[in-house]
Amino acid sequence: MPSTRRPGYKAGAGRPPSARGDSASADVISASKDSAATGPDVRTPPAPDNVLSFPEPKAKRRKRILLGTVGALAVLIAGILAAAVYSPVLALQTVTVEGTKLLTADQIKTALAPLQGKPLPQISDGDVTALLQPLVQVKEVTVQARPPSTLQVKVTERVPVALVRQGEAHQLVDADGVKLSDTADPASIPLPVIDGGNGTLPKDLFHAITGVLGALPADVLARLSSASAKSADAVELKLVDGQTIVWGNAGEKELKAKVLEALLKAPADPKNPVRVYDVSVPRHPVTR
Numbered sequence: 001m002p003s004t005r006r007p008g009y010k011a012g013a014g015r016p017p018s019a020r021g022d023s024a025s026a027d028v029i030s031a032s033k034d035s036a037a038t039g040p041d042v043r044t045p046p047a048p049d050n051v052l053s054f055p056e057p058k059a060k061r062r063k064r065i066l067l068g069t070v071g072a073l074a075v076l077i078a079g080i081l082a083a084a085v086y087s088p089v090l091a092l093q094t095v096t097v098e099g100t101k102l103l104t105a106d107q108i109k110t111a112l113a114p115l116q117g118k119p120l121p122q123i124s125d126g127d128v129t130a131l132l133q134p135l136v137q138v139k140e141v142t143v144q145a146r147p148p149s150t151l152q153v154k155v156t157e158r159v160p161v162a163l164v165r166q167g168e169a170h171q172l173v174d175a176d177g178v179k180l181s182d183t184a185d186p187a188s189i190p191l192p193v194i195d196g197g198n199g200t201l202p203k204d205l206f207h208a209i210t211g212v213l214g215a216l217p218a219d220v221l222a223r224l225s226s227a228s229a230k231s232a233d234a235v236e237l238k239l240v241d242g243q244t245i246v247w248g249n250a251g252e253k254e255l256k257a258k259v260l261e262a263l264l265k266a267p268a269d270p271k272n273p274v275r276v277y278d279v280s281v282p283r284h285p286v287t288r
Contacts, residue, residue, distance in 0.1 A: 090120045093149035102137040102157050102180055111135060112153070120145040128153060137180050161213040162227060164194045164201070175214025177206055192224035192237065208232040208250050215253035220261055248280030255282045263287060 097105035140156040158174040170186040226238045237245035256279045278286040
């Protein structure tokens with residue numbers, strides 16, 4: 001049988017590379033498998049010898065400086081305040097008093113004696129009010145420190161509106177019914193007398209009367225001789241000249257006070273003097 005081999009044909013030339021037993025090919029395949037198993041050989045590049053730094057932004061630098069300055073000032077101020085609060089240089093030595101009539105300045109100073117030597121920044125209105133509380137004549141008080149060592153005290157006293165007669169005793173009271181003092185010479189005090197008799201005046205009648213007196217102007221109050229009430233709706237006042245004022249209840253006190261003041265300022269008629277001023281209905285007052 002004739003040969004079908006082409007000229008120049010060599011045995012094994014047609015086999016694929018994988019079947020040739022080529023050692024080089026085997027090495028390539030082995031290297032590929034190792035590479036796939038272990039991953040690529042990645043190495044961290046060395047850090048550069050020189051690092052380029054950028055300047056701090058001006059706005060950020062200003063903010064940092066500002067915050068630092070504010071913090072330093074806060075610490076300084078806190079230190080100054082702490083030194084002032086506890087400094088013996090600001091210790092109280094002198095108390096000045098204003099506004100007293102029923103009381104004396106010495107009574108106020110004596111009551112505030114426990115504050116002597118205490119630094120002024122540590123003294124509050126509440127401290128002074130608490131020490132003056134036993135003095136019932138004091139209604140309000142304001143305090144002002146005058147460094148280095150003076151405390152100024154302004155007193156607002158209760159305003160007396162009547163004398164309450166209890167038997168032979170007379171007590172000075174304000175519009176709230178607070179007893180301010182006793183007096184042995186009621187004739188020397190130009191205030192109306194509330195006759196409480198030998199007993200105690202009922203509280204509702206007492207407050208009805210003092211509420212009316214507290215609404216009157218000082219010049220009208222000085223012209224009254226007495227005040228009484230059969231009930232809370234029937235308050236009557238007496239003038240030193242003998243006239244009677246029918247007041248009624250405690251309603252519309254301010255309007256009644258203005259109407260009464262106007263009636264008392266009206267020219268008197270010698271032929272027909274007024275004996276009664278009735279302001280119980282203040283929009284329609286009556287004189288007779």
